[in-house]
Amino acid sequence: MTHHPPPLPKTTQFKRLLLSDQVEFFCEAHNGLSAKIVEEAGFKGIWASGLTIAAQFGVRDNNEASWTQILDHLEFMSDATQIPILLDGDTGYGNFNNMQRLIGKLEQRRIAAVCIEDKCFPKTNSFLKGETQPMADIDEFCGKLKAGKDAQADDDFCIVARVEAFICGWGLTEALRRAEAYHQAGADGILIHSALTTPDEILAFKREWGERCPVAIVPTRYYATPTDVFRQHGFSLVIWANHLLRASVTAMQKTAQIVRDNEHLLAVEDTIAPLSEIFRLQDAETLQQAEQRYLPHSSDHLTAIVLAASRGDELGELTEDKPKTMVPVQGLPILSSIADAYRAVGIHKITVVRGYKKEAVTLPHLTYVDNDDFAETGELVSLLHALQAQQGDFHDTVISYGDLLFNKYIPQIMIQEPDDWVIVVDSCWDRTTSYTRLGGFAECTAPNSREAYNARIYLKRLGRDVPHTARHGIWMGLLKVSANAAGYLHDLLVELLADPANNKAGMAQLFQTLRARDCAIRVLYTVGYWLDINSLADVLQANAFHSTPPTLERVASPSDPARRHERAPLAGQATMTEQPHGGQNA
Numbered sequence: 001m002t003h004h005p006p007p008l009p010k011t012t013q014f015k016r017l018l019l020s021d022q023v024e025f026f027c028e029a030h031n032g033l034s035a036k037i038v039e040e041a042g043f044k045g046i047w048a049s050g051l052t053i054a055a056q057f058g059v060r061d062n063n064e065a066s067w068t069q070i071l072d073h074l075e076f077m078s079d080a081t082q083i084p085i086l087l088d089g090d091t092g093y094g095n096f097n098n099m100q101r102l103i104g105k106l107e108q109r110r111i112a113a114v115c116i117e118d119k120c121f122p123k124t125n126s127f128l129k130g131e132t133q134p135m136a137d138i139d140e141f142c143g144k145l146k147a148g149k150d151a152q153a154d155d156d157f158c159i160v161a162r163v164e165a166f167i168c169g170w171g172l173t174e175a176l177r178r179a180e181a182y183h184q185a186g187a188d189g190i191l192i193h194s195a196l197t198t199p200d201e202i203l204a205f206k207r208e209w210g211e212r213c214p215v216a217i218v219p220t221r222y223y224a225t226p227t228d229v230f231r232q233h234g235f236s237l238v239i240w241a242n243h244l245l246r247a248s249v250t251a252m253q254k255t256a257q258i259v260r261d262n263e264h265l266l267a268v269e270d271t272i273a274p275l276s277e278i279f280r281l282q283d284a285e286t287l288q289q290a291e292q293r294y295l296p297h298s299s300d301h302l303t304a305i306v307l308a309a310s311r312g313d314e315l316g317e318l319t320e321d322k323p324k325t326m327v328p329v330q331g332l333p334i335l336s337s338i339a340d341a342y343r344a345v346g347i348h349k350i351t352v353v354r355g356y357k358k359e360a361v362t363l364p365h366l367t368y369v370d371n372d373d374f375a376e377t378g379e380l381v382s383l384l385h386a387l388q389a390q391q392g393d394f395h396d397t398v399i400s401y402g403d404l405l406f407n408k409y410i411p412q413i414m415i416q417e418p419d420d421w422v423i424v425v426d427s428c429w430d431r432t433t434s435y436t437r438l439g440g441f442a443e444c445t446a447p448n449s450r451e452a453y454n455a456r457i458y459l460k461r462l463g464r465d466v467p468h469t470a471r472h473g474i475w476m477g478l479l480k481v482s483a484n485a486a487g488y489l490h491d492l493l494v495e496l497l498a499d500p501a502n503n504k505a506g507m508a509q510l511f512q513t514l515r516a517r518d519c520a521i522r523v524l525y526t527v528g529y530w531l532d533i534n535s536l537a538d539v540l541q542a543n544a545f546h547s548t549p550p551t552l553e554r555v556a557s558p559s560d561p562a563r564r565h566e567r568a569p570l571a572g573q574a575t576m577t578e579q580p581h582g583g584q585n586a
């Protein structure tokens with residue numbers, strides 16, 4: 001593992017760059033994003049330009065934005081980067097007193113250095129009628145520099161004094177006189193500015209100035225000068241002062257016009273940064289990792305598996321071109337309602353095992369796993385496919401069938417129990433008229449009763465051969481497996497399915513095996529809140545599922561199909577076709 005030493009304080013980084021014996025390059029940035037782009041480009045420092053920060057606010061470079069607004073803005077730039085920021089501090093936003101307060105606030109925000117210019121507040125940009133601009137009184141400006149140096153708490157914090165003599169129409173003598181005074185007042189460096197398109201002024205200054213202290217330049221106007229000239233003259237800092245803002249203005253103007261003219265995005269999509277690049281620059285990934293660490297794992301650590309590989313022949317032509325899970329009930333495919341119930345309790349990773357007419361199972365935001373051998377295999381093979389797709393990254397998982405409708409209450413009560421294995425048993429099994437397919441009769445350690453309210457009840461056995469007197473209910477077709485047990489389940493299925501005789505095995509066989517191995521299967525009792533779809537009649541009946549709240553009249557009418565799995569047990573409906581759920585793909 002490579003070990004990165006902590007970065008030097010930004011002030012120290014800046015001071016070293018200023019004093020280094022080679023020329024260093026700073027690039028302008030005007031917000032957190034551009035600051036980060038400067039850093040990623042490999043620059044060792046950032047020029048927080050007064051012009052471009054004002055421009056990105058949409059105001060003039062005339063101190064129209066307040067100094068505290070600049071400060072807040074700088075905080076984003078500083079937080080986004082590790083390299084030092086040299087603030088273009090205009091004239092210091094006031095007198096020596098304002099300067100002192102500014103230095104304190106900059107240090108708090110880890111700004112490495114500030115440059116102040118010898119003009120008057122409110123200043124005007126150097127390229128706007130420079131020769132008409134008044135300069136600051138030398139002594140007043142020196143007092144400001146001294147006050148700033150006295151205010152800094154960090155010895156490495158630097159103050160650069162910017163000489164505007166050339167800009168304001170004065171000559172070399174005045175420039176040198178001022179630079180010397182500022183140097184004597186404690187400035188750590190001089191920025192000599194020029195509005196000429198040739199470097200004559202700044203080169204003349206540097207020849208006379210020599211090495212008295214480091215000198216910075218801003219070649220915005222004399223941009224054609226070869227950089228080697230600056231190098232040979234021994235400048236310390238070259239500042240590319242406004243180029244990212246100008247580049248982005250051109251790009252934004254072009255893009256805005258194209259989108260406006262085309263009323264379409266196709267012409268720009270490939271010419272602009274993809275969203276993924278924006279997320280990368282924002283470091284969205286670190287937050288995602290932090291969420292894993294700090295957020296309650298309620299939803300992220302829950303998954304569901306829907307076994308939906310079989311056709312559902314019993315629905316006849318309804319399943320000619322799609323499997324049962326896609327048959328509409330109340331206007332929605334069954335699978336859609338299942339997914340909604342899971343999502344309602346925070347389960348968003350839902351894996352669906354497809355088989356028959358898999359191309360018809362394409363609902364969005366679901367993960368699909370295919371059991372192409374669905375005709376020759378059973379539920380356990382499908383389940384193993386789904387578990388294998390988790391690639392060892394197991395979570396608490398609710399497993400259910402693709403033709404089973406249930407209220408969100410059902411997965412809710414299952415996931416809140418910490419047990420490794422949890423099933424829901426409907427204790428009112430004998431009130432229903434026809435089960436062509438049953439989850440299986442359950443014999444439990446205790447029947448559903450008022451006393452059972454607080455008790456922990458477990459499964460003793462499950463299957464169609466549980467004698468009538470021992471039946472405490474029917475298994476509804478849902479199983480919750482804890483993250484811990486999911487790996488065990490995977491291995492168990494691999495073991496069971498190694499025997500080809502088990503190829504068509506269903507969930508009932510899984511429960512038998514778990515019981516045989518002394519796995520405790522927690523039972524939660526419920527009455528109703530679910531419905532499985534096993535016939536055309538079920539489809540019709542299901543259209544009343546959940547629809548109307550029961551009225552006295554409806555509850556009193558046991559023939560009402562909508563009552564099929566509702567809470568009040570209905571008399572006289574004990575005829576059952578005892579077929580277990582197991583042995584076929586749901």
Ligand code: SPV
Nearest residue numbers: 049050051052088126241
């Ligand atoms: C700035 O970038 O704001 C500067 C440099 O001060 S200049 O615009 O050239 O004055």
Ligand code: MG
Nearest residue numbers: 049050051088
């Ligand atoms: Mg400026």
